[in-house]
Amino acid sequence: MRFVKKERLNNEILIKELFERGSSFYLFPFKVHLLNNPDPEFPFHQVMFSVSKRNFKKAVDRNLLKRRMREAFRLNKNMLPASRKLLIAYIYTAKEILTFTQIQERLVKTLNRFDHVEKV
Numbered sequence: 761m762r763f764v765k766k767e768r769l770n771n772e773i774l775i776k777e778l779f780e781r782g783s784s785f786y787l788f789p790f791k792v793h794l795l796n797n798p799d800p801e802f803p804f805h806q807v808m809f810s811v812s813k814r815n816f817k818k819a820v821d822r823n824l825l826k827r828r829m830r831e832a833f834r835l836n837k838n839m840l841p842a843s844r845k846l847l848i849a850y851i852y853t854a855k856e857i858l859t860f861t862q863i864q865e866r867l868v869k870t871l872n873r874f875d876h877v878e879k880v
Contacts (some may be wrong), residue, residue: 763834769806769847774798778847785873788854789854792870797845800816804841807833811852825852825863832864837872 766799769874774797797806804851811831829850840846850867858866 761834761837762850763837764804767804767806767837769808769849774806774807774847775849778849782847782849785870786853787866787873788868789852789858789866790870791851791853792873793851794874795847799849800845802845805837805846805848807850809850809852810831811869814855815855816857819855821841825857828858828860828863829867832860832867835864836868836871841874858864 769778777798778793778795782793783793784793784794807828811825813822816822816825829852833850850870
């Protein structure tokens with residue numbers, strides 16, 4: 761299973777709508793924003809990953825964390841609800857670099873919570 765380009769959230773209008781109208785929750789080390797995709801015909805969930813420059817000055821560290829988050833998502837995206845397509849933003853908030861195993865474990869917990877988050 762690949763993480764194809766169509767699954768990446770990079771449309772500025774959709775990102776703005778996600779942060780303005782979407783719901784969010786915090787589960788260490790992620791702050792997660794989500795919103796039902798306004799285009800019901802779109803066949804994929806769309807995801808973006810963000811790591812703060814304030815917490816990680818070196819781009820190498822930020823890129824490492826984003827790679828780990830993307831890989832953890834790619835391996836577990838089959839856990840997402842198939843009934844509705846979502847826009848999702850993962851914001852990494854920890855101050856230290858966690859291992860891939862820790863990131864994957866926490867990301868799976870966030871995916872399990874999507875069914876319980878209020879459907880917007």
